[in-house]
Amino acid sequence: MKSRHAIALSAAALALACSKVPYTNRVQYNLIPDSIMRGLGAATYTSMLADVKIKKKGEDNATLQQVGDRISKVAKQPKFDWEYQLIKDDDTINAWCLPGGKIGFYTGVLPALNNEAGMAFVMGHEVGHATAHHGAERLSQNLTMLGGLIGLELYLKDQTALKPEERAILLGALGVGATVGVLLPFSRMHESESDVIGMMYMAEAGYPPAESLDVWDRMADLSDGITIPTFISTHPSHKKRKENQREWLPQARKKYKRNALDYDTQAVLWPMPEKTGKKKK
């Protein structure tokens, strides 16, 4: 009787931890409950914002809010509490979305996005990491190093509860480790999944999905000669990801046709910087 009870319990636990990745339908098993992940996202967000300058006004920020609203609508995450911040930092070519829907875009990434549709893709990509529970998967792998779930719960109560190296593992797993000098590359599988999800989200929100292919070219151009581009150094080659995206393009186009916005979302908002021949920094 006792053992049957135990089996029933562990089956329930497994069922709770089992979920499917949007669009690709990969089945995953996570050891870390969503509620803890959202808590970690919120706590990390607060500490991230303490160290940066935020652009609260201006058209760039208004565009970010608009794109954010549209992508969040199609991502359908009733438990997320969405927020989008434009971080004033021209040297950082990056963006992130923490579990729970806290999003940061650095001004340095804008020229690679070039236009609203490009922004919608990268937003969809980052949101995809969150909705596909990639942070939880990466943290699950490192859970013993963090003292298990108890370590994460302690961090939620008091962020100094973890040793600096443990904190670095946590932030790295959430995709914001660059700020503490640790980069944990998302696996190629996670990146490909997020690319697909990002394309589907952008198309569903009314943006032409083919723009996503151009983002990688501009990202590579932009990073040429400048400080290490976080976005690229932690990601697979842009050629590989373009190949993967092309396979999904027809499906994304169908979604776009049903939802296309009634104005030009590919009009240039953030041109690439002029090449002066002189390398920056």
Ligand SMILES: [Zn+2]
């Ligand atoms: Zn990514």
